[in-house]
Amino acid sequence: MRDSASDFAAEPDANAVRECLERVVSSPGFAPAPRLVGFLRFIVEETIAGRRDSVKETTVAVHVFGRSSDFDSRFDSVVRAQGTQLRRRLREYYANAGSGDAVVIEVPPGSYVPVFRRRTEDAAKAAPARRRRWWIPAISAGALILAGLAAWWLIPGWRGQTPSLAVLPFMNLDEGPGSEHIGEGFVEDLTTDLAGLPGLRVAARTSAFQFRGKSGDVRGIGRALGAGAVLEGSVRTDGGKVHITAQLIDARSGYHLWSNRYELDLARVWEVEAEIRGAVAHALGVDRAPAAQTRATRHVPPPEALDAYWRGRYIRADWQRFPESLSWFERAVKLDPLFAGAWAALASVHSARAFQAVGRVDQEAAQAREAAAKALKLDDTLAEAHAALAQIAYAYDHDWATSERRFHRALEMNPNDADVRRNYALGLTSQARFDEATAQLKLAQQADPLTFLSSNILAVTLFCARRYDEAMREAQRHLRMDPDYLLARFTLGNCKAAKGDLAAAISEYRKVLEHMRAVEVLGRLGNAQARAGRPAEARATLAELESIERKEKTAGVALARVYTGLGEKRQAIEWLGTAAGDHLTDVAFIGVDPAFDPLRQEPDFQALCARLNVPRHP
Secondary structure (H helix, E strand, O other): OOOOHHHEOOOOOHHHHHHHHHHHHOOOOOOOOHHHHHHHHHHHHHHHOOOHHHOOHHHHHHHOOOOOOOOOOOOOOHHHHHHHHHHHHHHHHHHOOOOOOOEEEEOOOOOOOOEEEEEOHHHHHHHHHHHHHHOEOOEOHHHHHHHHHHHHHOOOOOEOOEOEEEEOOOEEOOOOOOOHHHHHHHHHHHHHHHHOOOOOEEOOHHHHHHHOOOOOOHHHHHHHHOOOEEEEEEEEEEOOEEEEEEEEEEOOOOOEEEEEEEEEEHHHHHHHHHHHHHHHHHHHOOOOOOHHHHHHOOOOOOHHHHHHHHHHHHHHOOHHHHHHHHHHHHHHHHHOOOOHHHHHHHHHHHHHHHHOOOOOHHHHHHHHHHHHHHHHHHOOOOHHHHHHHHHHHHHOOOOHHHHHHHHHHHHHHOOOOHHHHHHHHHHHHHOOOHHHHHHHHHHHHHHOOOOOHHHHHHHHHHHHOOOHHHHHHHHHHHHHHOOOOHHHHHHHHHHHHHOOOHHHHHHHHHHHHOOOOOHHHHHHHHHHHHHOOOHHHHHHHHHHHHHHHHHHOOOHHHHHHHHHHOOOHHHHHHHHHHHHHOOOHHHHHOOOOHHHHHHOOOHHHHHHHHHHOOOOOO
């Protein structure tokens, strides 16, 4: 709960702030996130030292995130993205572990200069009582709300009809930092293997890992994740040895179903995965064949390659850092060219980079195809490699038939993969197959109930289906849970623009642009400005996009949106053709984007849609 103004006394002194800072950064929500810890320490110490004016996006980028002095926030959103995470985790800390702290550290939206406030003695004493009324063990308030949202999606009777499992993050028992990737990599591999067992539903990593560093009632965790059983354990490294404990617990009764401990060389860690997989299958009554048998006899990479692969996985789990994982996967395949999983991960990163126009799109797509082909030659059951090729096929090649075959193959190998289902839903949306996209998102939400991801894509699908009121309700639900969630605010602006409330849409876009100068947001803003009878403002936005296009070659679709708003259809279609030549992902969605409705009767637009294999009308 938020404290009222009367709960605070005078501003605390520097020592009190530093004591509070140490409690915050050692809490479960911050300790596993060194980048956020460094961010918070820097802005707090700079402010205490009287250098408030230096706490800006550029200085944070340089001193905390290692960016160069020519950092340009228009093309690098690391500080804004991490700032959103920082504010969210501070709110979670003060709602739970820090509810009784005498000092509160806040980072107001739109600024990186922290505010320090001291609670009154009465408020500090009352805070734990408020916490007891609202806290449920092991589940944060945000997770509970999201779990409630997930319930709306669930197919009636799903829980209890199919064996279901959540693999929690294994506790890292090493004393110092630097080995977290081993335990998390092991658990991610184990989760993927278990997800391939026929007849077993496995909670997605993104939801299960929200319980990292938390202890509590396993029954509550099982309810939150929709899992009938929970697998948990610990990992400790000692020289070349790895010590692993694992235990399987019935999430309904709390009773142990199975447990074991292992001590072995890192090179033999696959044996532990195979044994745990078999024990889980036996305990839950599911069939181990055929995927599990294939995995049990797979190639075993050397420890150095495995370590690099797990480091890449650990970094890639933070979506803001995923491009950084590339070098680790490249190192893994260089150390072991027969490491199929590393080739698949490399393909996935290159595919995502192409999809998001990070680097040269043509080169990223080519490298994704090459890496995926090598992965599948070694092991054609790798869902990740099939999914990478599926994404390239529809977003780069505009070959929807091939894309859909690849998505089906990926889901055949791992029907629990929420990321694949979300990507498939985006592809279905681009083809105006909205009901099928929604069905895939419901299945993704079952597997991954504690994230915004599926619901956010649902809002996009509803927007493209012209179901604006429903899309706005999804976006508003997100914003009630997290006022800083920019994607939801962007979707809200898009819906308002489509409904003709242009002034409100422009306001929403400007709020988003305060935090990130994304080309897509600028394109929507320029379109709304033009339609609102503000051509001078639209031309100014157009000029900014043209500057970005000259440098980055990523603004073609955004420019087309502005020209469409201005009524200059020929220029709009020409820019769409340029964007198609540059293989920008947004081109795959022109058949369903409401912004391009004024172009749908134009023969050249219809011809372009036919060439790109996208619908002419949604």
